[in-house]
Amino acid sequence: MFRSQELVSRRDLLKLSAAGVAGASASGWFEVLADRAAEAKRLKGAEGAKHKSCILLWMAGGPSQAHTFDVKPGGDYKSIATSVPGIQISEHLPKLARQMKEMALLRSMSTGDGNHQTAAYLMHTGYRKGTGGVVHPTLGSMVAHDLGKADADLPNFVAVGPTLGPGYLGPRCAPLVVSDFERGLPDLRPAASNGDLDARVGLVEDLDRAFSNDYQASSTRAHTTYLQRAVRLMHSAKTKAFELGNEPASKRDAYGRNRFGQGCLLARRLVEAGVPFVEVALGGWDTHANAVQRVRTLSQQVDPGMAMLLSDLKERGLLSSTLVIWMGEFGRDPRRGSNHYARAWTSVLAGAGLKTGQVVGSTGANGADVKDRPINSPDFMATVCKALGIDYTKNFMARGGRPMAKVNKGARPVAQLFA
Numbered sequence: 001m002f003r004s005q006e007l008v009s010r011r012d013l014l015k016l017s018a019a020g021v022a023g024a025s026a027s028g029w030f031e032v033l034a035d036r037a038a039e040a041k042r043l044k045g046a047e048g049a050k051h052k053s054c055i056l057l058w059m060a061g062g063p064s065q066a067h068t069f070d071v072k073p074g075g076d077y078k079s080i081a082t083s084v085p086g087i088q089i090s091e092h093l094p095k096l097a098r099q100m101k102e103m104a105l106l107r108s109m110s111t112g113d114g115n116h117q118t119a120a121y122l123m124h125t126g127y128r129k130g131t132g133g134v135v136h137p138t139l140g141s142m143v144a145h146d147l148g149k150a151d152a153d154l155p156n157f158v159a160v161g162p163t164l165g166p167g168y169l170g171p172r173c174a175p176l177v178v179s180d181f182e183r184g185l186p187d188l189r190p191a192a193s194n195g196d197l198d199a200r201v202g203l204v205e206d207l208d209r210a211f212s213n214d215y216q217a218s219s220t221r222a223h224t225t226y227l228q229r230a231v232r233l234m235h236s237a238k239t240k241a242f243e244l245g246n247e248p249a250s251k252r253d254a255y256g257r258n259r260f261g262q263g264c265l266l267a268r269r270l271v272e273a274g275v276p277f278v279e280v281a282l283g284g285w286d287t288h289a290n291a292v293q294r295v296r297t298l299s300q301q302v303d304p305g306m307a308m309l310l311s312d313l314k315e316r317g318l319l320s321s322t323l324v325i326w327m328g329e330f331g332r333d334p335r336r337g338s339n340h341y342a343r344a345w346t347s348v349l350a351g352a353g354l355k356t357g358q359v360v361g362s363t364g365a366n367g368a369d370v371k372d373r374p375i376n377s378p379d380f381m382a383t384v385c386k387a388l389g390i391d392y393t394k395n396f397m398a399r400g401g402r403p404m405a406k407v408n409k410g411a412r413p414v415a416q417l418f419a
Contacts, residue, residue: 053271053278053323054276054323054325054352055277055278056139056277056278056279056325058281058282058328059326060282060285061287062332062340062341063331065107065331065345066331067090067299068089068295069107069346070345070363070367071088080093082098087357095304095307095308096302096306101357102310103350104359104416105360106360107346108360108363108375109344109345109347110343110375114330114342116286121136121164122377125139125381126380137165138163142396143277144157144276147389148276153238156173157275159177159280160263163279175279181244181262241269241273247269251265255304256301256305256308260305261308264305264308267309268312268313268318282298287338288338306324310351323349323350324349326347326349327347331345343369343370344367352387352388354417373414378407378411379413380414381408382412383413383414385407385413386418392407
């Protein structure tokens, strides 16, 4: 049920469930997260702290900016007008064009990393992979750490599809990865009575605690953490947020009956239930061949899913407190939309009280280079943190009391997005 670089295997959890070791003891997860309560309380009074949710729409493979949000004259696609005069986007994003007032297009992204693996790491963490031999936390883990609630029944970080792990922040900030959300979360029904389960869970906790005291093994701490997370989930009525069958068919149709569209709907339900970070992945953007047709097909998923997400959040009064990010690891050659291109590309931000309905930066007539306000990965990460009310100038504390900068020094949030 839980998967990431540091998670116990799904097979192990199934074995525990079959043995009845997934009962009513809720002490563990609460204790593991309790040291975050003071920080969460402090953040309530911080500037921007009202923005407590983030949805990352991750376009794995590198979406072509020239076929989405930075269409150039004479290219493969026509551009269409949006709800903001003077701003145009791809003809295959008509629903998003009507939502332009809620979005800000960052057309001057420039990171210089055109390798899928290292660029995905860079855009998820704000750091180059291998910097100082450190494994940095992904953005979702950063949000879980700073904005997650110590007494939350639901995980503070949920990912629909593959994502990166918590790095030095450890298993308490790792994601719950959902692979099949059509039927809700699997393996949540206990196999024995609550009394038996309580006894068995208590026994496992005692054994883990004794082993950890003797050996201080990180694998034991991770095992304990994920068992306790499973226990809390099994006893929470809030897990109904994962059950998309409770939504009207018309609503599900509006998001799009595909994995991405339904993932966007799930993200809205989870944010509504109090989950501070949800990541929804859509692969297929590595368009080295037949980019024109492939991006058109992908756009037919992105357009209804993302547009309905923004509309639904706004209708429910959640958009002003939710940051929505649309991005990939880099862009594409502006002439053909095929080769990797990290010199000048586009990401999108929406909601969270930002000054939206605008374009930041430009790439000139041919889209080859940034003409004004280049945005690198530290700047982008600082912008996201500021929008969410996270103090990006402060340090995380890694194991052993080692201070770790949240964002690279010198990072500058994009000032145009803030009043």
